[in-house]
Amino acid sequence: MLNYSLKRFVYMLITLWVIVTLTFFLMHMIPGDPFTSEKKVPEQIRQNMLAKYHLDKPLIVQYGYYLNNLIHGDLGISLKYLNRTVDDIIKQSAPASFQLGIQSIILGVIFGLLFGIIAALKRGGGMDYISMFLAIIGISVPNFIIATLLQLLLASKLKWLPVSGWGSFKYTILPSIALSFSTLSIISRMMRTSMLDVIGQDYIKTAKAKGLSQFQIIWKHMVRNAIMPVVTVLGPLFAGIVTGTFVIEQIFSIPGLGKFFVQSIYDEDYSMILGTTIFYSVILVVMMFLVDIAYGLIDPRVRLAKGGK
Amino acid sequence: MKGHKKIVIIGLVLLMALSAVLAGCGGSASSSASNSGNDKQVLNLNLIQEPPTLDPQKATDVVSIDILTEVLDGLTRYDKDGKIKPGSGLAKSWDISNDGLTYTFHLRDAKWSDGNPITAQDFEYAWKRALDPNTASQYAYQLFYIKGAEEYNSGKGSADQVAVKALDEKTLQVTLKAPAPQFLGLTSFVTYLPLEKSVYEKYGDKVGTDPDKLVYSGPFVISQWNHEQSITLKKNKDYWDSSSVKLQIVNFSMIKDNNTIIQNYDNNMLDSIFVPGDYIDKYKNSGEYSDKALATTWYVQFNTKSPVFKNANIRKAFALAIDRKTFVEQVTKDGSIPAEAMVPPGVPGYNGDFRKEAGETYFKDNDVAQAKELLKKGMSELGISKLPMVTLLGDDTDNAKKYDQALQQMWKQNLGVNVQIQNVAFKVRLDMMDKGNYDMVLAGWGADYNDPLTFLDMWETNNGNNTAFYSNPEYDKLIDEAKVNGDLKSRNDQLIQAEKILMNDMPIGPVYFQARPFVVKPYVKDLYFPTFGSDWEFKWAYIQNN
Numbered sequence: 001m002l003n004y005s006l007k008r009f010v011y012m013l014i015t016l017w018v019i020v021t022l023t024f025f026l027m028h029m030i031p032g033d034p035f036t037s038e039k040k041v042p043e044q045i046r047q048n049m050l051a052k053y054h055l056d057k058p059l060i061v062q063y064g065y066y067l068n069n070l071i072h073g074d075l076g077i078s079l080k081y082l083n084r085t086v087d088d089i090i091k092q093s094a095p096a097s098f099q100l101g102i103q104s105i106i107l108g109v110i111f112g113l114l115f116g117i118i119a120a121l122k123r124g125g126g127m128d129y130i131s132m133f134l135a136i137i138g139i140s141v142p143n144f145i146i147a148t149l150l151q152l153l154l155a156s157k158l159k160w161l162p163v164s165g166w167g168s169f170k171y172t173i174l175p176s177i178a179l180s181f182s183t184l185s186i187i188s189r190m191m192r193t194s195m196l197d198v199i200g201q202d203y204i205k206t207a208k209a210k211g212l213s214q215f216q217i218i219w220k221h222m223v224r225n226a227i228m229p230v231v232t233v234l235g236p237l238f239a240g241i242v243t244g245t246f247v248i249e250q251i252f253s254i255p256g257l258g259k260f261f262v263q264s265i266y267d268e269d270y271s272m273i274l275g276t277t278i279f280y281s282v283i284l285v286v287m288m289f290l291v292d293i294a295y296g297l298i299d300p301r302v303r304l305a306k307g308g309k
Numbered sequence: 310m311k312g313h314k315k316i317v318i319i320g321l322v323l324l325m326a327l328s329a330v331l332a333g334c335g336g337s338a339s340s341s342a343s344n345s346g347n348d349k350q351v352l353n354l355n356l357i358q359e360p361p362t363l364d365p366q367k368a369t370d371v372v373s374i375d376i377l378t379e380v381l382d383g384l385t386r387y388d389k390d391g392k393i394k395p396g397s398g399l400a401k402s403w404d405i406s407n408d409g410l411t412y413t414f415h416l417r418d419a420k421w422s423d424g425n426p427i428t429a430q431d432f433e434y435a436w437k438r439a440l441d442p443n444t445a446s447q448y449a450y451q452l453f454y455i456k457g458a459e460e461y462n463s464g465k466g467s468a469d470q471v472a473v474k475a476l477d478e479k480t481l482q483v484t485l486k487a488p489a490p491q492f493l494g495l496t497s498f499v500t501y502l503p504l505e506k507s508v509y510e511k512y513g514d515k516v517g518t519d520p521d522k523l524v525y526s527g528p529f530v531i532s533q534w535n536h537e538q539s540i541t542l543k544k545n546k547d548y549w550d551s552s553s554v555k556l557q558i559v560n561f562s563m564i565k566d567n568n569t570i571i572q573n574y575d576n577n578m579l580d581s582i583f584v585p586g587d588y589i590d591k592y593k594n595s596g597e598y599s600d601k602a603l604a605t606t607w608y609v610q611f612n613t614k615s616p617v618f619k620n621a622n623i624r625k626a627f628a629l630a631i632d633r634k635t636f637v638e639q640v641t642k643d644g645s646i647p648a649e650a651m652v653p654p655g656v657p658g659y660n661g662d663f664r665k666e667a668g669e670t671y672f673k674d675n676d677v678a679q680a681k682e683l684l685k686k687g688m689s690e691l692g693i694s695k696l697p698m699v700t701l702l703g704d705d706t707d708n709a710k711k712y713d714q715a716l717q718q719m720w721k722q723n724l725g726v727n728v729q730i731q732n733v734a735f736k737v738r739l740d741m742m743d744k745g746n747y748d749m750v751l752a753g754w755g756a757d758y759n760d761p762l763t764f765l766d767m768w769e770t771n772n773g774n775n776t777a778f779y780s781n782p783e784y785d786k787l788i789d790e791a792k793v794n795g796d797l798k799s800r801n802d803q804l805i806q807a808e809k810i811l812m813n814d815m816p817i818g819p820v821y822f823q824a825r826p827f828v829v830k831p832y833v834k835d836l837y838f839p840t841f842g843s844d845w846e847f848k849w850a851y852i853q854n855n
Contacts, residue, residue, distance in 0.1 A: 031740035035447065037369070038739060039757070040773030042450050044442075044463035052445035082362045083518045084536075092536050148568055156572045163572045164564060166538055253564040255537035268736055 008292075012285045016278065020070065023277045024063055027270060034079035034268045053079060055270075066274070075278070076271035080264070086275035090257065094279070096166055097249070097256035101242030103176040105234075108183025113230070115184070116191025117223065120199065131188055138185030144247045147178035151251065164253040175252040179245060183237060187230055194226040201225075228299060235291035239284035243276075349557065350852055352833065353580045354845065355570055356561040359537050363517030365502040366439040366446045375843045377499050379542060379559075380527045382549075384414050384432065384481070384496040389837060389849060393493050399427060399526065399549075400481075400496075409488035409795045414496075416479040419549040421505050422525035429475035435503035437461075437468045451500040451757070456486045488795040491760040498758070498842070528554045528848045538563060555851035574828065580852075581829040581836060583844070586708055589642050592828050600644030600826040601838035605755040606653050606764065607645075608817040609701075609716065614778045615748045617699055621814055622687030627749070628818025629672060629680035630723040631716065637821050640715040644824035647674055651808055652761045653822040655840050659801035663761045667805040671812035677723045684724055696726055702741060702750040705732040712751055716820075742776040753823065756841045761804045762791065768811055779816035830855075 035041075035049050050056040054065055069076060075086035115131035122128050151174060155163040165171050198204065199222060207217045244258030257276065264272035360373040368377055386398035395402045401417040419427045436455070439446045440462045453459045455473055460466030472484035485492060495501060504516065505524045512522045520531040528550070529542035542559040545551065562578075564570050567585040574582045584592055592598040609628065611618035618624050633647030646654075649670035658666040673679070688696065703713040713730045720726045728749075733741065741747050754774075757763045767774040769785050787807040794800035811817075829836055832855035837846040 030737065032736035036736045036739050036743075037447070041447055042453075042459075042463075042773070045445075045447060045449050048442045048445040048449075048462070049447060052443070080361055081359070082367050083364060083514050083516070089536075151569070151572060156576060159576075163576055163578065164566075164569045165562070250566045251569055253538075253562065253566065253569055255535065255563075259537075259565075266734055266736070 008289055012289070015285055016281055019281045020067070020274065020278060021063075023274055024066065025059070027265070027268070027273050028059055030265075030268055032268055034270060036268070053077070066271075070278075075275040078269055078272050080267040080269040080272065086271050089260065089272070090275060090279055093244070093255060093257040093260065096254050097244030097258060098242050100172060100175055100179060100248075100254065100256065101238070101244070103172055104179035105183055105238060105241055107176060107180035109187055109234070111180070112184040112187025113191050113223075113227075115188035117195060117218070119188065119192045120195030120226075121218070123196065128192075132192070135185040135188045138181040139189075141181075142247075143178050143181055143245075144251055146181050147175065147248055147251045150174045150178055164251070166252075166254050171252075171254075175248050175254060178251075179241065179248050183241065186233065186237065190230050190233065191226060194229050195222060198222050198226045224298065228295070231291060231294050231298065235287040236284060239280065239287045243280045243283055348852065348855055350555055351558045351560065352556050352836075352847060352850060352852065353560045353562070353578060354847075355573070355579050355582055356540065356563050357565055357570075358563055360540075363523060363531075365499050365504065365517070366435065366444060366448075367517075368499045369447050371844060374499050375845065376531070376540060376542075376561075377502060378497075378527070378843045379529050379847065380523070380525045380531060380545075381502040381504075382419075382527045383498070383502045384416075385493055386497050387494075387839060387842070387846070389835075389846075391839060393497065398497060403493075409490075410485050412483045412485070412492065413476075414481040414483070416481065417549060418479075419526065420547045422530050422545055422547050423505070424547070425505060425507075425524075426478070427503075427505075427526055428478045429481040430478070431503040431506055432481050432501075433473050433475045434506045434509065436473050436501065437471055438509060439500050440471060441468070446500070448500040451495060451498060454485050454487070454489045454492055454495070456484045458486075487793040490797060490800075491758040491762070494759050529556075529559060550848075553849060555849070556847060559847060577830070580833050581827060581845070584643075584826040584828055586641070586643060589826055592826075595828065597828040597830060598826065599829070599838075600824040602646075602653065602655055602840050603755065603823045603825055604653050604655055604759075604841040605753050605823040606648055606651055606819055607751065607753040607821050607823055608648070608651070608819045610742075610750050610752045610777050610817045611815070612745055612747050612749070612777060613780075613816050614745055615699075617691070617697060618748060620687045620691050622683045622690060623696075624687075624815045624818065625672075626680045626682075626684035626687060626724060627720065627726075628815055629676040629683065630720055631818065631820060632675040632719055632723070633820060634674060636712075636715060636719075640712060641821060641823075643826045645821040646824065648819035648822045649674060651811055651817070651819060652764045653756075656756065656761050656764070657759060658761065658805075659798050663801070663804070666801065667808055671809065675723075680724060684726075698727065698729055699748040700729040700731050702738060702747040703730060703732050704735050704738055709751065716751065745776070745778060751820070759841065761801075761808070762788075765804055765807050765811070766792065768816065777816035779811075779814065781810060781814055784810045784814075 033055065035046060047056065054062060066076070078084050078086055078089060081089065115134065119128040119131040151163060154174060155161045161174055162171055204217065204221055207221050244256040244261070246258040246262045249256040249258040260272055261276050264276060356372055356375060358372055360376050361370055362368050362373055363376060365377055365381060368374060382399050384398050384400040385393045388394050388397045399416055399419055400414040402415045404413045405411070416427065416429055421427055436452055438444055439449050439452055440458050442462055442464055449462050455471060457466050457470040457472050461468055461471050474482050476482050508524050509516060515522055517523050520534050523531065525545055528545055528548050530545045531540060532543040533539070533541040540561040544554050544557050548554065562573070564573060567587065570579070570582050570585065571588055573579045584598070609631070611624045611627070613619055633649070637645045637647055649672055650664065650667065652663050652667070654662060654664040656663045660666070688694065701713055701716060703709045710732055713732065717728045717730055720728050738750065742750060742752070754764060754767065766772065766788050768777070768779050769775060769788050770780040784807055787803045787810070791800045791803040791807070794803065827838065832852055834851050834853050836850040838844070839846055
């Protein structure tokens with residue numbers, strides 16, 4: 001197991017290096033630079049600015065600087081928010097995105113599993129149609145429309161919840177719900193399909209024949225077997241959601257990380273582009289690793305297979 | 310069947326738990342909302358985004374300027390009526406030498422928010438810091454009017470050779486390299502705003518990153534700054550003019566989404582907002598609606614190096630074929646007014662408004678007959694019978710796309726010309742303009758300072774902002790002379806002459822002078838909207854009968 005983890009860790013580092021390198025050279029191909037501005041500044045001032053942030057050096061030298069800083073855990077200074085470091089910005093923005101992401105995933109997973117399971121058990125019944133209808137709505141209606149509707153109804157008209165902002169728990173409710181819809185839909189559809197697969201298996205018949213209670217059959221035999229594909233998508237889904245979502249955070253004016261992924265590219269804020277990319281990649285890679293471990297916990301066969309090697 | 314029921318019951322319980330949470334929070338939200346309605350001197354505004362920096366010498370954008378001008382006073386400060394007056398800022402008076410080159414400012418007794426006196430040395434230090442090449446200040450050039458400034462910034466001179474000197478604690482002497490009537494106004498601009506010397510020395514590049522890394526000299530101090538979320542200003546008790554300041558607290562949100570901004574205004578969470586384009590009709594007749602002129606001109610800029618637009622007659626044809634009245638009434642709909650000149654109204658001339666002194670218009674709006682004539686003439690001058698496909702470059706924002714399509718339609722209809730549209734990201738557009746990779750572009754220019762020169766000197770040959778690559782020696786001569794002319798009357802005449810030449814050669818076809826619509830709740834009084842610089846001025850604002 002230690003050997004396996006070590007190997008995975010080295011692969012993770014190589015993956016990150018490839019991502020950083022690709023991003024670094026791709027972003028420098030965007031026309032313009034961070035200090036391109038509508039009002040031209042005298043050439044000497046431009047040179048002063050480029051020199052201060054080492055942008056006057058050849059690209060390969062800048063790349064060397066960056067990797068060196070990165071190894072020392074330094075993501076550099078934002079070129080838009082002069083004087084603020086990328087580390088600081090990520091540290092300040094990530095918690096809001098993280099909280100929002102976790103809450104929405106919990107909501108989405110609980111209700112997604114529930115709907116999926118019920119739909120599968122009641123295939124062709126009313127509950128099946130209702131939950132699949134919800135799932136299709138969740139997939140086909142963009143979450144910013146759901147967000148705007150929730151905001152208009154529950155905040156603006158009924159005044160139950162704040163329209164926007166961040167602070168106490170009540171501010172997180174609407175965005176969490178809006179954000180959970182897509183997770184809910186993905187998971188419920190997936191769970192339904194995979195449950196239907198399992199229901200037809202012989203061991204379910206065996207379990208029934210053994211006289212196990214309905215609950216035990218569903219919980220121990222059906223759900224546990226059917227949940228594997230869901231766990232697989234949960235990794236990347238989690239990484240995508242907890243690192244912030246541009247649209248939902250903008251609509252509810254949440255000081256999260258989401259906007260930096262988009263805005264930094266428009267600003268050509270090189271260090272910020274790299275910082276957000278690295279942050280996202282690390283979480284994604286770590287999540288995939290955790291998913292691998294979770295397989296073993298849920299399904300003993302996976303552990304055995306690995307042990308066999 | 311029993312098991313099914315269990316699952317359904319678990320689901321129901323979860324749903325109920327969720328709705329209980331919702332309901333519980335709903336109660337607290339509405340009660341806090343009703344408590345906030347009172348007569349406290351609190352103003353709530355939306356900054357839209359995080360200020361990139363609150364280091365006065367590094368700030369260049371309007372968001373940073375919005376905050377800085379309320380927490381720092383310069384030598385001068387624009388008064389309620391938009392004028393610079395002795396005593397409206399930290400300088401209680403000044404003397405200007407007869408040749409218009411030497412300014413001697415006499416500072417009032419005023420204190421920084423940490424209790425230390427504000428001295429002339431603080432100004433000298435700040436200005437030289439802006440010019441120091443190591444500071445790498447983008448707006449260092451705003452100080453290039455001062456003798457020795459440009460030399461120091463470009464490494465050809467030293468800090469001691471910059472002609473700004475603290476004669477004593479309360480007297481600051483500045484010598485300019487040429488007379489510049491706009492200089493007094495500029496001393497209120499961010500790059501000229503000082504901090505205490507010790508603060509600069511203590512925090513260096515970290516100045517202005519957090520409220521404790523600043524000292525204040527303006528009507529307000531920053532009491533809280535939650536990055537990307539909110540900034541709270543509170544009245545500065547040590548401000549020299551604190552008796553004029555009635556507001557106790559100013560809360561800034563940073564809401565970017567248009568619909569959310571509107572919802573917040575309608576729910577009284579914001580007291581004044583700038584109205585996004587799509588919502589103008591909603592407020593237009595509400596009595597809370599108004600608009601402010603922005604001292605910004607939008608124009609179609611032609612690449613005078615392009616095979617088609619090197620011809621002046623074709624440029625003019627395209628400019629005349631624009632229906633500006635329809636454009637501002639049906640397309641921008643934001644209170645902008647048609648532009649038939651370069652310098653917008655409100656910019657001072659010799660005695661009054663430059664626009665009035667130079668004449669309101671240089672050509673007729675929507676002059677289709679003339680435009681067709683000119684196009685024909687231009688094409689025969691170029692020796693072509695069919696116009697090649699030309700492209701209009703624009704930003705990839707919703708508004709820009711709408712505006713570009715309107716222009717495309719007008720050229721199609723009035724000239725029978727097909728124009729292609731290319732929408733790209735802002736910085737990409739700027740890069741394409743710099744490199745001359747375009748035919749036409751819809752671009753805008755806002756005033757750097759309150760003088761016609763800011764709209765005219767950019768069209769000089771080889772000026773970095775002249776991405777039309779326009780060149781006319783006669784024009785250059787007039788601008789060069791005006792720049793150093795101490796006789797304000799003849800200077801003004803030279804600028805009028807120059808604008809006339811520009812409008813005859815038409816490297817640009819003006820389209821509209823931009824306005825920005827806003828709404829203010831009726832209980833907010835004396836909130837001012839300056840034409841350039843910051844978005845608001847709320848030094849004198851107060852809340853009444855809320």
